[in-house]
Amino acid sequence: MATLTLDEIYQLAYQSLRQAGADDANAAAVATTVTHAERDGSASHGLFRIPGYLKSLLSGKVNGNADPQPEHITPVVIRCHGNNGYAPLALQRAIPALAEAAKTYGIAALTLTHSHHFAALWPEVEALAEHDLMGFSCVSYKPVVAPAGGNEALFGTNPIAFAWPRPGRSPLVYDMATAAMAQGEVQIAARDGHSVPLGTGLGPDGELTTDPQDILKGVLLPFGGHKGSAIAMMVELMAGPLVGESLSFETDERDTPDGGPPQGGQFLLAVSPQVMGETDWAARAEGLFSRLEAMEGVRLPGQRRHTLRKDTGSRAVNDSLLADIRQLAPQV
Amino acid sequence: MATLTLDEIYQLAYQSLRQAGADDANAAAVATTVTHAERDGSASHGLFRIPGYLKSLLSGKVNGNADPQPEHITPVVIRCHGNNGYAPLALQRAIPALAEAAKTYGIAALTLTHSHHFAALWPEVEALAEHDLMGFSCVSYKPVVAPAGGNEALFGTNPIAFAWPRPGRSPLVYDMATAAMAQGEVQIAARDGHSVPLGTGLGPDGELTTDPQDILKGVLLPFGGHKGSAIAMMVELMAGPLVGESLSFETDERDTPDGGPPQGGQFLLAVSPQVMGETDWAARAEGLFSRLEAMEGVRLPGQRRHTLRKDTGSRAVNDSLLADIRQLAPQV
Numbered sequence: 001m002a003t004l005t006l007d008e009i010y011q012l013a014y015q016s017l018r019q020a021g022a023d024d025a026n027a028a029a030v031a032t033t034v035t036h037a038e039r040d041g042s043a044s045h046g047l048f049r050i051p052g053y054l055k056s057l058l059s060g061k062v063n064g065n066a067d068p069q070p071e072h073i074t075p076v077v078i079r080c081h082g083n084n085g086y087a088p089l090a091l092q093r094a095i096p097a098l099a100e101a102a103k104t105y106g107i108a109a110l111t112l113t114h115s116h117h118f119a120a121l122w123p124e125v126e127a128l129a130e131h132d133l134m135g136f137s138c139v140s141y142k143p144v145v146a147p148a149g150g151n152e153a154l155f156g157t158n159p160i161a162f163a164w165p166r167p168g169r170s171p172l173v174y175d176m177a178t179a180a181m182a183q184g185e186v187q188i189a190a191r192d193g194h195s196v197p198l199g200t201g202l203g204p205d206g207e208l209t210t211d212p213q214d215i216l217k218g219v220l221l222p223f224g225g226h227k228g229s230a231i232a233m234m235v236e237l238m239a240g241p242l243v244g245e246s247l248s249f250e251t252d253e254r255d256t257p258d259g260g261p262p263q264g265g266q267f268l269l270a271v272s273p274q275v276m277g278e279t280d281w282a283a284r285a286e287g288l289f290s291r292l293e294a295m296e297g298v299r300l301p302g303q304r305r306h307t308l309r310k311d312t313g314s315r316a317v318n319d320s321l322l323a324d325i326r327q328l329a330p331q332v
Numbered sequence: 333m334a335t336l337t338l339d340e341i342y343q344l345a346y347q348s349l350r351q352a353g354a355d356d357a358n359a360a361a362v363a364t365t366v367t368h369a370e371r372d373g374s375a376s377h378g379l380f381r382i383p384g385y386l387k388s389l390l391s392g393k394v395n396g397n398a399d400p401q402p403e404h405i406t407p408v409v410i411r412c413h414g415n416n417g418y419a420p421l422a423l424q425r426a427i428p429a430l431a432e433a434a435k436t437y438g439i440a441a442l443t444l445t446h447s448h449h450f451a452a453l454w455p456e457v458e459a460l461a462e463h464d465l466m467g468f469s470c471v472s473y474k475p476v477v478a479p480a481g482g483n484e485a486l487f488g489t490n491p492i493a494f495a496w497p498r499p500g501r502s503p504l505v506y507d508m509a510t511a512a513m514a515q516g517e518v519q520i521a522a523r524d525g526h527s528v529p530l531g532t533g534l535g536p537d538g539e540l541t542t543d544p545q546d547i548l549k550g551v552l553l554p555f556g557g558h559k560g561s562a563i564a565m566m567v568e569l570m571a572g573p574l575v576g577e578s579l580s581f582e583t584d585e586r587d588t589p590d591g592g593p594p595q596g597g598q599f600l601l602a603v604s605p606q607v608m609g610e611t612d613w614a615a616r617a618e619g620l621f622s623r624l625e626a627m628e629g630v631r632l633p634g635q636r637r638h639t640l641r642k643d644t645g646s647r648a649v650n651d652s653l654l655a656d657i658r659q660l661a662p663q664v
Binding site (some may be wrong): 073074075076077079104105106107108109111134147148149150151152154162164174176178223224225227228230231233234236237238240241242243244245246247249250269271273275276277278280281282284285287288291292295296297298299301 | 405406407408409411436437438439440441443466479480481482483484486494496506508510555556557559560562563565566568569570572573574575576577578579581582601603605607608609610612613614616617619620623624627628629630631633
């Protein structure tokens with residue numbers, strides 16, 4: 001493992017993206033997202049994603065000079081056409097307008113279309129919570145998850161993210177796949193020879209298995225059986241038809257499989273407890289959190305990320321990952 | 333079992349509520365909700381609830397003459413103070429305004445407070461879908477579910493309901509507890525001597541058990557482990573602090589335990605795919621549904637209810653339930 005400071009991580013991401021064809025604004029937005037993931041201990045959304053970003057620039061699938069312009073469809077619905085670029089710049093430009101609308105009207109939504117999302121979802125909902133808003137977001141992807149009861153992939157891993165503001169403190173944030181396990185985790189278990197819990201997925205024979213190798217040849221399952229499957233389906237609808245974008249299977253059909261992110265949609269919701277609820281909304285929610293924290297065995301979601309964030313020192317980065325990045329961006 | 337026509341079911345519900353002190357508007361709204369549940373095969377939300385409704389009127393906990401008046405806080409946020417009555421009349425009055433706002437602005441929310449919810453959630457989201465809107469709603473209750481990792485009840489069964497409009501067809505609708513199993517189902521399993529799946533709940537010793545008797549002395553668990561628990565927590569926040577109402581544990585603290593529904597909050601969200609998405613939103617969603625329906629072993633949520641609804645004939649009703657109702661409302 002190599003050791004890189006957060007600034008070195010940012011520079012590596014930024015410079016390699018620039019070299020592969022992204023302009024300053026897009027490279028900076030993606031590099032910031034990647035650096036924040038490394039900072040918060042989410043290696044799977046950090047530099048690990050850079051090779052995919054670079055490949056999708058080099059193949060011409062993604063527009064590295066995208067100039068997304070958010071527009072109000074109504075006072076409370078903002079649409080951002082991603083201009084075939086990456087999501088981070090579009091989100092950076094659109095979230096202030098979303099937050100402003102939600103603070104004024106109590107509720108607002110942002111639809112991001114024609115965009116390539118390849119990052120964690122928590123940054124955007126956390127940004128909303130920093131405006132004292134409740135945030136919710138979801139994206140679909142390409143089919144890797146079978147609906148409960150079935151054995152054919154139809155849903156993406158379809159993550160949802162949720163954030164609740166805690167004035168004066170780090171917000172409560174979670175971001176989770178509606179698949180039983182994220183695909184990257186199954187890949188890591190397969191690489192390391194570990195088994196996975198029964199219910200994670202089906203082998204190529206359509207039967208439950210604890211062998212991650214078999215699941216990679218078969219299909220993942222939603223978390224939580226039929227109920228989780230119903231939520232994965234809701235994500236398909238919200239990130240697809242609701243916002244005028246594709247379902248996971250349609251995304252797959254039009255994708256250039258270059259290792260980078262496909263084009264799809266994203267739905268974001270911002271709600272103001274200040275406008276909608278009563279004045280004691282924050283204190284009331286803290287009453288729930290303190291009861292949760294007092295319970296043995298229970299953790300508030302997102303706490304680990306905020307703890308790791310306090311460490312401003314270096315991060316360990318996989319050597320072969322660095323080699324992969326330098327192969328794709330030789331002058332970095 | 334007795335056999336009652338849907339009209340007899342309505343009259344039994346309406347007259348018993350009237351006799352226990354509800355006025356015409358409230359009795360009619362509750363009786364309609366109860367009759368629709370019986371019609372759709374959801375006995376646990378049908379006449380089965382009437383004894384609890386009657387007890388809460390007779391104890392004076394619920395205001396049977398509530399006159400809820402929805403008001404716009406902003407053009408897209410409607411608040412309805414329930415006036416300490418049952419939810420159905422408040423919802424009946426507020427949903428048209430919610431639908432109108434969502435159709436005009438693309439997204440809108442309704443907060444229902446100081447209300448007693450004792451019915452299924454699907455009627456309100458289905459009503460939104462009939463306006464060609466996507467609907468989402470949730471309520472909390474009293475603590476019966478432990479957060480994942482814990483063994484003390486903190487969350488209610490905290491159902492969420494979701495509906496997607498299908499122009500020209502019955503909407504897609506689901507309504508599910510975020511508990512692994514609804515409490516009524518555990519009670520029925522205990523009564524009938526059946527075991528329940530491991531993961532449904534913990535016994536009084538805090539250990540997993542398949543014995544529903546033990547779970548009723550212990551605590552239910554959320555569906556889907558930590559992920560389901562995160563969703564149950566989201567419901568606590570949405571139906572509580574977000575709308576200016578109590579968390580499940582606060583609801584319990586102020587409740588009069590008379591067998592009827594406690595006072596709490598409800599959050600409803602309505603979103604227009606017509607405003608937000610593109611013109612082909614309906615056809616695109618049908619593409620997903622037809623793929624789901626074509627998969628062996630997969631069912632679209634809500635289909636069973638809509639099939640049962642087509643039968644306009646009589647429904648079987650438990651004799652001892654009828655006796656209970658007639659004991660509480662002797663002149664019926």
